[in-house]
Amino acid sequence: MPFLEISDLVVDHDPRTLVRLPVRRADVVARLRDAGDLRGARIAAALPCAPDGTLDPVAVDRRLVAVHTELQRLSEELRLGARVAEVLRPLLAALRAGEVAGPLRVVDVGCGLGYLVRWLAASGVLGPGVDLVGVDFNAALIGEADRLARAENLDCRFVRGDAFALPEPATVYVSTGVLHHFRGPALDAFFAAQAQSSPLATAAGTAATPGPAAFCHFDIAATRLAPIGTWIFHRARMRDPLGRHDGVMSARRTHDDATLLKAAARAEGLVPLVYEPRTRSNPFCTTVRPVLGLRPDLVPALQTALDRTASGRLTGDLADVLARPTPRTAR
Amino acid sequence: MNALLLAALALIDAAFAGFRAYAGRDGRIRKSGPTRSAALRGLTIGALALTVTSAFTTAVLLLGGNPAVRYAELDAAAGRMLLVHAPYTAIVAASLACYFWGPFRASTLAVVIGLGPLTLLRPLVVLVGAVAAAWGSLPAAAVAVAASAGVLLVEPLTHRKWYAHPV
């Protein structure tokens, strides 16, 4: 039985032109019902729609912005910005220590309201000379991200675009809470698209090879506790039933490390790794963790930097990851 | 004394309720000012609820027979309510301390097994506190219901008045 998120179903675009396509409410309800998700079907059935049965795009956008604003509260409480910075800072330091000319660019793929990018801009933790960009295919979320950034005068920008045809080249691609949206071949394609993205133009000219120097994608850790923990947390912190529903579904369908490592290996030229707690940790302490892809020359530098500063370590040993007990087999 | 301790707890709780009523409604990054004003708004609603509860308690105290006997009855009920609220308060305080001052992983633990579940448990704790206070005393039951309803109403009222829509 597939786990579906309502917010994935209520907005549709032409992937090439990004023109918004009408969505029939009955289709959304039917898909949820077919997946055995009666609660989700009830939530979708209550969404406003036009007489012809298509969902009201303005109402859907308003609802999604409100849900994402609530979602940001969870990111704030979990200190998501600081968690990402714990890995990004040494990564950028390693890049700066190498021969990377010109500014560095961090692109957040599927940025939603751009919390991560705006937090990085507001906190300044990455230092000067880092171009911060958020990309999402949802126009309403990108518009709100941009409005919020301007309201606080933050040095970052937001661009509408598809994760599979990235409009922005990057030194490092990042994301939070996005990986579980892509399954099977789409997950492979997500990583492959980054490796094939156009090279970043720098002061010294355009980089010779396509793709970023690295990627670092955070998502809910597939621990045994994730579904119940997510239920408690969303119940306690979110009001909108749609947000609660989608939050719980996210945890149910989050990928385990083995699946992520295998898919990340599709990004040619980058070494796939996961970042995990240094010591055997109890699942209460692990809420999100990243899968990384690094240009080979960056691996030792980042390894050393993380050894000095961070609480986690990098591992890319698939045999080791596969041998670990995980709550579900690799999908 | 018991009543004063409960009143102080209710006011602290109201400030947190104000914060929760606002949380998730403001997408900005820097918001310590709005957070403070949300806590103040919760505190204001909490103080109003407390005023109503105090007036009601005074009426219960003065209108039924011997005030000294009634006072002792209500004070004993407040003591029973405190017995329920005190451990909860201590666990919340410990979780908050872990969250704000502990190392990164401890703060995650504080959120996952502390602050999140404790928010969910809060109405239940208030209910158990009310039942404990009401045990065996009709006047205490009336006051406990009024006080507990006041405590539980702060968050929804603050939310509805100021934070019904994203700010």
Ligand SMILES: C[S@@+](CC[C@H](N)C(=O)[O-])C[C@H]1O[C@@H](n2cnc3c(N)ncnc32)[C@H](O)[C@@H]1O
């Ligand atoms: C669960 S949200 C996470 C948002 C944000 N990163 C956060 O942590 O709050 C997933 C986001 O991915 C975006 N998304 C999904 N598929 C996408 C695609 N193919 N291209 C670009 N964005 C996509 C959605 O619009 C949504 O904003």
